[in-house]
Amino acid sequence: MLCAAARQWLSFILFGYYAGRVQITSAVLDEIRYRTKPRAENSGWMQSAASEAVRVIGLRPSLVDDSEQYDAKIFDDVHRRLQSLAEAAGKAVGGNRHTGEAESIARCVALVKDGEKVIFLTNDTDASRVAAEHRIATLHFGSILQELVCAGRLDTNRASNLLQEVLQHSGINPGAIGALSCLASGGSCLTCDDLARRL
Structure with missing residues (x-):
């Protein structure tokens, strides 16, 4: 990401x-x-x-x-799950693969247990799936671009061009991404409101 x-x-x-x-x-x-x-x-x-x-x-x-303040068992469980999903899909496994995702998810779980509001940002479909299994909300790069467009920090054309470039190199499902434009009407935008609730 x-x-x-x-x-x-x-x-x-x-x-x-x-x-x-x-x-x-x-x-x-x-x-x-x-x-x-x-x-x-x-x-x-x-x-x-x-x-x-x-x-x-x-x-x-x-x-x-x-800080590495997370439950080692959660980390191990998440890491094993990510490795098994990769193996089932015929992807490379072993070594330090998926360590970053596993540590991030374990840390998110620890923060949620401490009462923090957390969203896990990843372009990895398997990592999103495993995070959801641990009740961690996730967003991907397209979601972030959408929020920046809705916040007026990024124009639609620039966001769309960048997204097309990134789609060539990531695991984002293009079908899960809308038009990257703010749908504000009458002072309200469903996309903006949904992102605000999640963040």
């Missing part, structure tokens, strides 16, 4: 709008750093986006939640 958001202009808007409300775990940061390396599975687009994400995170160290 952060790799998708890693455009200098967009990260400025994103982190300005969500100031103090976005955090990533140290395992996610490790995965992003891994994506900056020239490897067969890392396309040029991914390497570039990951490098920009690392740069942006470096400017905002408070984004990283390295």
Whole structure:
């Protein structure tokens, strides 16, 4: 998700709008750093986006939640579930794969238990599914772009162009995304209102 958001202009808007409300775990940061390396599975687009994400995170160290305050059993259960879903789909498993998603979901569960309102941001379909199994609300990059459009922080054309680019490199289901325009009418927008309730 952060790799998708890693455009200098967009990260400025994103982190300005969500100031103090976005955090990533140290395992996610490790995965992003891994994506900056020239490897067969890392396309040029991914390497570039990951490098920009690392740069942006470096400017905002408070984004990283390295507390690791979560239930180790929840982490293990989530990690096993993510690995099994990947294996069932014929995807690569093993090693540190899915560690970032597992740590993020485990941390979300811990925060919810502490009474915090949490939304897990991910473009990974399996991670969204497992988060939902733990009653964690999720949003993907298209949802974030929609909110920025509704908030007047991003115009529809720019949002749509960026989404089309990201769809080529992510697991977002394009059918789950609307027109990326604010449907405000009479001072009310169903999309805006729904996002406001969730956030």
